Amino acid sequence: MKTAVIVFPASNCDRDAAVALENLTGRAPEMVWHRDTSLPKRLDLVVIPGGFSYGDYLRSGAMAARSPIVQDIIAAAGKGLTVAGFCNGFQILTEAGLLPGALMRNQSLKYVCKPQKLRITNSDSRFTKAYNGTADVTFPIAHHDGNYFADDETLTRLEKSGRVIVKYDGNPNGSARDIAGICNEAGNVMGMMPHPERAVDPLHGGTDGIALFKSILESI
Amino acid sequence: MAKKIKITPEIVKEHGLSEDEYHIILDRLGREPNINELGIFSVMWSEHCSYKSSRRHLGKFLTTGDKVIQGPGENAGVIDIGDGDAIIFKMESHNHPSYIEPYQGAATGVGGIMRDVFTMGARPIALMNALRFGEPDHWKTRQLVSGVVAGIGGYGNCVGVPTVGGETNFHKGYNGNILVNAMCVGLARTDNIFLSAAKGVGNPIFYVGSKTGRDGIHGATMASAEFDDDSEEKRPTVQVGDPFTEKLLIEACLELMATDAIIAIQDMGAAGLTSSSIEMADKGGVGVEINLDNVPQREENMTPYEMMLSESQERMLMVIKPGKEQLAFDVFNKWELDVAEIGKTTDTGNLVLKHKRKTVCDIPIAPLGDDAPNYDRPHVPTPPRPVLAAEDVFETQDYNDAIVRIIQAPDIASKRWIWEQYDRHVMTDTVDSSQSKGDAAIVRIHGTNKAVAITTDVTPRYCYADPYEGGKQCVAETWRNLTAVGADPIAITDCLNFGNPERPEIMGQFVGCIDGMNEACRAFDYPVVSGNVSLYNETNGVAIPPTPAVGGVGLIPNLDFFRTLSGAKDGDTLILIGETTGWLGSSIYLREILQREDGAPPPVDLAVEKLNGDYIRKLIRGRRVSAVHDLSDGGLAIAACEMAFASNIGLSLNGPSSGPAHSWYFGEDQARYLISVGKNDVNPILSTASAKGIAAQVVGKVGGDRIVGAGAFDVTLEGLRKKHEEWLPNFMNGTDA
Amino acid sequence: MKAIIHVGLKPGVLDPQGRAIARSLNDLGFDGVKDARQGKVIELDLTHTDEAAAKKDVTDMCEKLLANTVIESYRIDISTDE
Amino acid sequence: MKAIIHVGLKPGVLDPQGRAIARSLNDLGFDGVKDARQGKVIELDLTHTDEAAAKKDVTDMCEKLLANTVIESYRIDISTDE
Numbered sequence A: 001m002k003t004a005v006i007v008f009p010a011s012n013c014d015r016d017a018a019v020a021l022e023n024l025t026g027r028a029p030e031m032v033w034h035r036d037t038s039l040p041k042r043l044d045l046v047v048i049p050g051g052f053s054y055g056d057y058l059r060s061g062a063m064a065a066r067s068p069i070v071q072d073i074i075a076a077a078g079k080g081l082t083v084a085g086f087c088n089g090f091q092i093l094t095e096a097g098l099l100p101g102a103l104m105r106n107q108s109l110k111y112v113c114k115p116q117k118l119r120i121t122n123s124d125s126r127f128t129k130a131y132n133g134t135a136d137v138t139f140p141i142a143h144h145d146g147n148y149f150a151d152d153e154t155l156t157r158l159e160k161s162g163r164v165i166v167k168y169d170g171n172p173n174g175s176a177r178d179i180a181g182i183c184n185e186a187g188n189v190m191g192m193m194p195h196p197e198r199a200v201d202p203l204h205g206g207t208d209g210i211a212l213f214k215s216i217l218e219s220i
Numbered sequence B: 001m002a003k004k005i006k007i008t009p010e011i012v013k014e015h016g017l018s019e020d021e022y023h024i025i026l027d028r029l030g031r032e033p034n035i036n037e038l039g040i041f042s043v044m045w046s047e048h049c050s051y052k053s054s055r056r057h058l059g060k061f062l063t064t065g066d067k068v069i070q071g072p073g074e075n076a077g078v079i080d081i082g083d084g085d086a087i088i089f090k091m092e093s094h095n096h097p098s099y100i101e102p103y104q105g106a107a108t109g110v111g112g113i114m115r116d117v118f119t120m121g122a123r124p125i126a127l128m129n130a131l132r133f134g135e136p137d138h139w140k141t142r143q144l145v146s147g148v149v150a151g152i153g154g155y156g157n158c159v160g161v162p163t164v165g166g167e168t169n170f171h172k173g174y175n176g177n178i179l180v181n182a183m184c185v186g187l188a189r190t191d192n193i194f195l196s197a198a199k200g201v202g203n204p205i206f207y208v209g210s211k212t213g214r215d216g217i218h219g220a221t222m223a224s225a226e227f228d229d230d231s232e233e234k235r236p237t238v239q240v241g242d243p244f245t246e247k248l249l250i251e252a253c254l255e256l257m258a259t260d261a262i263i264a265i266q267d268m269g270a271a272g273l274t275s276s277s278i279e280m281a282d283k284g285g286v287g288v289e290i291n292l293d294n295v296p297q298r299e300e301n302m303t304p305y306e307m308m309l310s311e312s313q314e315r316m317l318m319v320i321k322p323g324k325e326q327l328a329f330d331v332f333n334k335w336e337l338d339v340a341e342i343g344k345t346t347d348t349g350n351l352v353l354k355h356k357r358k359t360v361c362d363i364p365i366a367p368l369g370d371d372a373p374n375y376d377r378p379h380v381p382t383p384p385r386p387v388l389a390a391e392d393v394f395e396t397q398d399y400n401d402a403i404v405r406i407i408q409a410p411d412i413a414s415k416r417w418i419w420e421q422y423d424r425h426v427m428t429d430t431v432d433s434s435q436s437k438g439d440a441a442i443v444r445i446h447g448t449n450k451a452v453a454i455t456t457d458v459t460p461r462y463c464y465a466d467p468y469e470g471g472k473q474c475v476a477e478t479w480r481n482l483t484a485v486g487a488d489p490i491a492i493t494d495c496l497n498f499g500n501p502e503r504p505e506i507m508g509q510f511v512g513c514i515d516g517m518n519e520a521c522r523a524f525d526y527p528v529v530s531g532n533v534s535l536y537n538e539t540n541g542v543a544i545p546p547t548p549a550v551g552g553v554g555l556i557p558n559l560d561f562f563r564t565l566s567g568a569k570d571g572d573t574l575i576l577i578g579e580t581t582g583w584l585g586s587s588i589y590l591r592e593i594l595q596r597e598d599g600a601p602p603p604v605d606l607a608v609e610k611l612n613g614d615y616i617r618k619l620i621r622g623r624r625v626s627a628v629h630d631l632s633d634g635g636l637a638i639a640a641c642e643m644a645f646a647s648n649i650g651l652s653l654n655g656p657s658s659g660p661a662h663s664w665y666f667g668e669d670q671a672r673y674l675i676s677v678g679k680n681d682v683n684p685i686l687s688t689a690s691a692k693g694i695a696a697q698v699v700g701k702v703g704g705d706r707i708v709g710a711g712a713f714d715v716t717l718e719g720l721r722k723k724h725e726e727w728l729p730n731f732m733n734g735t736d737a
Numbered sequence C, D: 001m002k003a004i005i006h007v008g009l010k011p012g013v014l015d016p017q018g019r020a021i022a023r024s025l026n027d028l029g030f031d032g033v034k035d036a037r038q039g040k041v042i043e044l045d046l047t048h049t050d051e052a053a054a055k056k057d058v059t060d061m062c063e064k065l066l067a068n069t070v071i072e073s074y075r076i077d078i079s080t081d082e
């Protein structure tokens, strides 16, 4: 499987994503610089990692979403490429319009970092297949702007069509309908606030994230 | 312009220079300095840069050892952890700025300490913070906690370095002077460590990072007022941090460091361009010529004085190998940082500054360092306090109430509200952090199966009661905390926070603490490799309690063998290692239950510490224990509660075989550990201990959902945990105070 | 030329920041505060000399970057006085 | 009564956010942007009926909570129209 991780200025989970991908796919991902105008050829998966791209200035994800490489990601996603965004990656994907809604400041107004209980609400997606049914998992969360917002109509549409793939068990940030992660309509673009790449090694305190990467591997 | 300013005695005074100091300047220059030169002498000879009150005492510290690659004197200390890996670390204070602007003050403190570490070629891998606030009832405390914590998180989280631990105290002694001490630990290769000596003549000097603005300009209001009429508006005393630029700076510097383009590198910290250029030149034995017109400037019409004294953040100075200039430009341009060649090294031994085609400073560099004041300030030792006998300390009649009060006392209560705002997991090598309330944080060396253990400790109430014993204790506690997770303690950094050194009693505290610390360092072969001194922490003549914060670093050679306090299992036996006399002087019990802060603090027997600690480490490496916790604030009872919370299981403690129960449960004798042990290991451990002359006794067992102290308290685990967790969030939400 | 852009949350989007401000002010004893909202102001220095052209460009900037129109609305003021 | 408070960094204080915005706009092809600054606007709904009293109270709020005058300055507009 050929993967790529996008590196924006002040991405900071790029290495974390790369380590997880290399361990789980057996092959190191290509690290793609935000100024590049095109993705490497014949990719199976693009990961947009967590971090504080552009310092989270203006709005988290806003500036990264306008960078040259994201324009190519938008085009490739349109042709069916699998795209996964974690944390800041989720924020970037909503800002780029690849996913609906927006991630606002946490209701507590505070940054929150903790192991978070989650429920996989749809294990049919290509990102969650390897979870059996509606699994309960724990991934770390670490964000300041994870409060998912969309209008009611959008939220209902997302829920009805199975596009909400992960929900919080115990809402940590005020997200609408406890939403932690969603897919696009075609099912090939996914964003979530929690960090599955921080739950792939027993020393991380849990390995619930492995099945997420496995799901992607198996569906390709 | 600057050179027209006449140097009057008032201006000299406003620059914090004494008459004697000024005479030395006149003598070395053979003429009157101009205002730029005066400003430069003033910052170089300030307490902050010259350590004039502390230098001779710091010189006593043990600073060498077979693992020490670089001791004090560079940006940070460097130790060898084998396999070609080096750990680079330092701690620094940002007390005053954090009091004035808590968010930015704390944030720039974190930024500054990180620069000290990556300047030397290390990728920062962990941050710690040691915080002291005023009493909770003080009107400013809540706002300060909130701002400082947000600032530390805001900076470290953005840069993507995990903040893995720290400590937080509240005491009225810090009402007017909070302490914000930040520590950074980085990882480098032993054969790729960068130093600050600007060797060689004719080499280009590069400036990189952010532009220079009029931030935090030190020095005299009057003198500076003459530069500009609305100087007030133009001179923010507090710097604003830009973690985004810092992150880029780290990546860019590490990228350039992977080539052989850099001869010397130095971050611009306090006194910015002045101290960085002078220190580099002084260490390299060269002169420096800088053309200030080339310095990237954020504001218009900046004067040489302002540029040299600005403390704008996220800036670095480096000497580049001739021929590698383009490489440097390319790397910094790629990361979209400001970069400029601003000068070159010379053979004159002088610092020469050019501005608008004029020479605005030309002074010999040697005297700035060699002739810096070095005072032997008078000091009087702190009078010893009487030892309190346990029998003379009121024994509570309600132990359930006592344990609840202590577990939710501000210093003991859970600091979750703080550390949940810190990203503890980024870089995915955090093995243990504040999350488990562990003794030391554990951070894996990327791509290996070894780890560093990191801790910060000091018990200011002990240092106040007896600086010498308190000094020993803070070093011993870090050593013990590293030991408690199974690490080999290697070296420390420190941040010595004290009041006004011109007062003999304060200087006495300073000297006492240093002597005690040093004795402990020598006993453990545990050298000081870096550190920082923060003096004049006082308001209206009232000094803070002496607070020599110590940051300890150790190595866990193999992650298959380590322990934390969270592994206690149902059916385990609890063994207490170390002797209990029931020491209540200067204890938490005394302060929280009886509102008394008197009595001599517990003495530290360093030989016993070493003996007990080495045995604990051996037990961990032999996998003979399931959980370990050292005893500190609140003694046996509190250590047991913390182990129960972290392990998620109840436990019961036996009462004392003799003596009053309060001193047994809450006494703070040193050199003690609580270990949780499976049934088959109990007797072997007790007999080996006895053969080695180590005090060891069974003190209870693990199981159930209550925390029980025979003859004293009996409470539910969850009820007590709730009290422990509630205090800080309630306080911060204003629903309790 | 200068452009001042006010960006605020659309009505109906919960504003936790505003609410927290109102609460803190009440806590400090300012009982007269019923509600608060927080928005941002972005001030741009432009090289434009024509007001209409500036307005058009700035609107474009708002749509492309400065506001997230899923949650935010904006208002532009162009001023020519330096 | 309403109060609109503009809080911005004092001149000379580093505004990393503003700088990043300007740069990002330039990258998007908006060459006419020389510089940008970002500040906040806080809008308060007040029960006050007297303008002078409102102004005095709001000034107090700014000093105590809404601005840190070490690095920020503020401007208050009181409007009576609902």
Ligand SMILES: Nc1ncnc2c1ncn2[C@@H]1O[C@H](COP(=O)(O)OP(=O)(O)O)[C@@H](O)[C@H]1O
Pocket (backbone or CB within 6 Å): B129, B130, B131, B163, B164, B165, B166, B167, B168, B411, B412, B415, B418, B419, B433, B434, B435, B436, B437, B438, B439, B456, B457, B481, B632, B633
């Ligand atoms: N400011 C802080 N930042 C991060 N962690 C903190 C902070 N204050 C306390 N902690 C964490 O809380 C736990 C308890 O701290 P402390 O009581 O000082 O431990 P000990 O006395 O055992 O050294 C530790 O794991 C420590 O890392």
Ligand SMILES: [Mg+2]
Pocket (backbone or CB within 6 Å): B438, B439, B481, B630, B632
């Ligand atoms: Mg401890």
